[in-house]
Amino acid sequence: MPKLVDHEKRKKQIAEATWRVILERGMEGATVRNIAKEAGLSLGALRHYFSAQDELLVYAMELVKEQAEARIKRVAAENLPPKEMMLKILLEIVPTTKETMAEMEVWFAFTAHARHKKDVFDASHDGIFTAIARLIHYLDEMKLFKKELDKDVETEKLYAIIDGLALHAMLEPSRVDRNRIIHILTSHIHSICKEEQENSGVGHL
Amino acid sequence: MPKLVDHEKRKKQIAEATWRVILERGMEGATVRNIAKEAGLSLGALRHYFSAQDELLVYAMELVKEQAEARIKRVAAENLPPKEMMLKILLEIVPTTKETMAEMEVWFAFTAHARHKKDVFDASHDGIFTAIARLIHYLDEMKLFKKELDKDVETEKLYAIIDGLALHAMLEPSRVDRNRIIHILTSHIHSICKEEQENSGVGHL
DNA sequence: AATTTTATAATACAGTTGTATTACAAAAAG
DNA sequence: CTTTTTGTAATACAACTGTATTATAAAATT
Known part of the structure; x- marks a missing residue:
């Protein structure tokens, strides 16, 4: 699935994955790698939607x-x-x-x-x-x-x-x-x- | 000052340094290095009183x-x-x-x-x-x-x-x-x- | 005086971190 | 069909992490 992606939807999915990671492993476990894994994405893919970790965390919050x-x-x-x-x-x-x-x-x-x-x-x-x-x-x-x-x-x-x-x-x-x-x-x-x-x-x- | 150290007193001092670090930089900043620095000790010295980070945190808490x-x-x-x-x-x-x-x-x-x-x-x-x-x-x-x-x-x-x-x-x-x-x-x-x-x-x- | 114990320090190591770079493929646009 | 755009992935890098090892010096013990 390469070109048509609803950015807002994807970002929400990533935010929800972030919640799940925080729930299970706390803030300490909320690394970009863990979140990417939970969301089923690669590091590069995740970074395509959030260019920095803090940006993702703010969005999820x-x-x-x-x-x-x-x-x-x-x-x-x-x-x-x-x-x-x-x-x-x-x-x-x-x-x-x-x-x-x-x-x-x-x-x-x-x-x-x-x-x-x-x-x-x-x-x-x-x-x-x-x-x-x-x-x-x-x-x-x-x-x-x-x-x-x-x-x-x-x-x-x-x-x-x-x-x-x-x-x-x-x-x-x-x-x-x-x-x-x-x-x-x-x-x-x-x-x-x-x-x-x-x-x-x-x-x- | 090499051999006579009141262990309990030193541990309390380290715990207090831990509090200060947490106050200023949060749990994320409560690394063994930051705490050692705040307490004015080397890594090795700190580890002489607490053999693991969790041990130190439990004590401080x-x-x-x-x-x-x-x-x-x-x-x-x-x-x-x-x-x-x-x-x-x-x-x-x-x-x-x-x-x-x-x-x-x-x-x-x-x-x-x-x-x-x-x-x-x-x-x-x-x-x-x-x-x-x-x-x-x-x-x-x-x-x-x-x-x-x-x-x-x-x-x-x-x-x-x-x-x-x-x-x-x-x-x-x-x-x-x-x-x-x-x-x-x-x-x-x-x-x-x-x-x-x-x-x-x-x-x- | 020789030896042991204790406190400190410096350095090393493997693993993880956030971020950057590069490469590649699939779809859209021309 | 070619070219561009867009999503994905792999890899790289420097910084930092907790812990382990080694070295050194000062006091206590003998």
Whole structure:
């Protein structure tokens, strides 16, 4: 297959191969040779799409971010009741499935790596803080947010809970499993919302 | 200076040099040569104290852990009022000073690295969960813990808040600064404790 | 004083790294 | 059919990696 290649598609395939390598062997194993092998390409072929390693890593990292953002936007567009929507969005961030687990692992490895390559990478701003601030704001607009609480403090707290839980789900997946995460998050959402009369028999949120 | 060397002291010095290298250049820069240079030793000299690189890394990692544990135990022994003690201990975990900031950075790099070297490293269990569980339990024993709350849930939540805040303090130090951390933690401790009559003019916790 | 032990240093070695160069074949363009 | 472009592959190279070996000198031991 020599001349007609969809460059964007190929680059995504290579990025996905990069994720797989990082998942299995960490950032240390994310060498151009290992990635090329995982993608089923030669060194020269790989270099035809990414002329430098950092370029590839930046691309692979941004793709993780875009992927997660897309998933979250999809859920946000579902038009669920506020509290259910909130839980569902948060469950797209905290890893509870193989897919999001892998995402977290790759994000973690990338972030640690990128810390000392500031000239090349951006990192730090993954947009989750903004997303959570918006969720809290939305809750407040819907008159569900407890009026005695501070929005700013609760945003920072929820942000910390989300990333803390995500970290712990990654490091201790057997203790911090999906059910436990749902339980904690449900409980927390409940704790920042006004108590309401049950008027629909749908959820047990 | 040829024959009398305190081995333990030298090993600690090398471990500290390792931390400095990791701080400045990340895990990628933590080569035996860089560490030897930072410690002011030759390759051969370094190898006289650590016969393999992994041995050195394990030692340096455990020393970080021990150092943090010692700091926390020191605070725990201070015999402060429960809520003040809690805050002070939590502030030894969440990085708010140069020292604890560096500790967090090194822990982060180590943990990401160790994930894919399970045969050599342990990681994961840093004892913070247990410490927090004990703090919550102590609060309950002192009749300060709100009876309508679930101890297990609040332990997991506080644990997530601590590590989440720690992560954010490292990644966004200007936004998540010391004052903000104190504010968030104070507010949280307050939220899980019964409301009390002020009977001492000491603190504003 | 002679010998052993200990600390350090210099050098060597095989393997891996990112990147560059070169060669070659398949398809498109003329 | 020839020429150019594009994708792939093989190979080369200098730098760096962890570890091993060897040499040397200073102190302790005898």
